[in-house]
Amino acid sequence: MDDNDLGDIGFDPYEFANVIGDGDQPLYPGSSKYTMLSSLVKLYNLKAKHGMSDVCFTKLLILQEDLLPKGNTLPFFIYEAKKTLSALGMSYEKIHACPNDCILYRKNYEDSTNCPTCGVSRWKEGKDSILKEGVLAKVVWYFPPIPRCKRMFQSHKTAKSLTWHAARKSVDGQMSHPADSLSWKLVDDKWPEFGKESRNLRLALSSDGFNPHSSLSSRYSCWPVILVTYNLPP
Ligand SMILES: [Zn+2]
DSSP states (O other): OOTTOOTTSOOOTTHHHHHHHHHTSBSSTTOOSOBHHHHHHHHHHHHHHTTOOHHHHHHHHHHHHHHSOTTOOOOSSHHHHHHHHIIIIIOOEEEEBOTTSSOBSSGGGTTOSBOTTTOOBSEEEOTTSOEEEEEESOEEEEOOHHHHHHHHHTSHHHHHHHTHHHHSOOOTTOOSSGGGSHHHHHHHHHOHHHHTOTTSOOEEEEESSOOGGGOSOOOOOOOOEEEEETTSOO
């Protein structure tokens, strides 16, 4: 299990409002600089950036609690800290994958231990060529988009920006936003029901480092796949 794993905690979009409410409390009575949420996000960023273990982070939270004035609102346990961040829609799932990228170990393959296509084991091989059961050979980090989309509509400012494309006046003959493009209009024509609701999200999929059949001399095995929202203003 990874040190910075938020994946084991479920996401409840309705918790978001509560967390925002709780998170707005000052870090300690009389503090105007930091709220509970802003300090927690800053601390968690440090943990992720420097690969701090859960044990170390818990000890840091305990020390902070002691250093801060009485009545402070910083979560005392890492579980609470993770739960708070997870409610913001920042959780992710780890999906086991075949080391040769044939399949993902989900649905029909959830309990399989070998790839049905290439036969390679789900588990990692140690230096002694012995399989280490439980140690994964390859993992896909999946950041579910739906909680993130919901989160966008839970902020007045972002929600307004998401429909900006429908209210703007385009300058004839100039393309300053994907909404001016032929592809955008094609979507409106082909799926009018989708097109007439300006809150519907138009997403672009992009990837970097993608190396089909290992034809490029890249040593990286990490392929970020990113969804971009075109609704937003430039
Ligand atoms: Zn395979």
